[in-house]
Amino acid sequence: MADLVHLLQKWYAEQCEDDVAPGQTPWQHRYGVSISTFDNPAWNIRIDLAGTRMSGASMTPIDIDNGDEDWITCHIVDDTFCGIGDPSKLATILEAFFQICIANRSIQADPLAEDGFL
Numbered sequence: 001m002a003d004l005v006h007l008l009q010k011w012y013a014e015q016c017e018d019d020v021a022p023g024q025t026p027w028q029h030r031y032g033v034s035i036s037t038f039d040n041p042a043w044n045i046r047i048d049l050a051g052t053r054m055s056g057a058s059m060t061p062i063d064i065d066n067g068d069e070d071w072i073t074c075h076i077v078d079d080t081f082c083g084i085g086d087p088s089k090l091a092t093i094l095e096a097f098f099q100i101c102i103a104n105r106s107i108q109a110d111p112l113a114e115d116g117f118l
Helices: 002-015 090-103
Strands: 033-038 042-048 062-065 071-077 080-085
Touching: 002 090, 042 090, 071 090, 080 090
Parallel strands: none
Antiparallel strands: 033 042, 042 080, 062 071, 071 080
16 A cells, blocks of 8 residues: 555656746646545545646546445546545555556556656
8 A cells, every 4th residue: 555655646746847837837736636535434536637648548437336345436537537435445446546547658567666657
């Protein structure tokens, strides 16, 4: 799990912009990453893809429902990766996001390598 959090930190940092043209707004002021919880209980992860190499990416939606304690849904809507799952699915949701990154060549096939970002 620590590797996935490290990778998410690295991906986020790569999206943040220091130098932008006059009149432009940096990516991190318009978009971002959100990890929250619901009271049913569930994880809710939203990762903005707009303005990144992932913009326009698609994925085959994931929709698994094996009951209240084993479910996950992941998809991309309006250039945003959305992942929701039971309390045990945080790592699984992040893995789904990074598989999309790999498929769209936003990161290398071994994303945890020292220079995992293309």
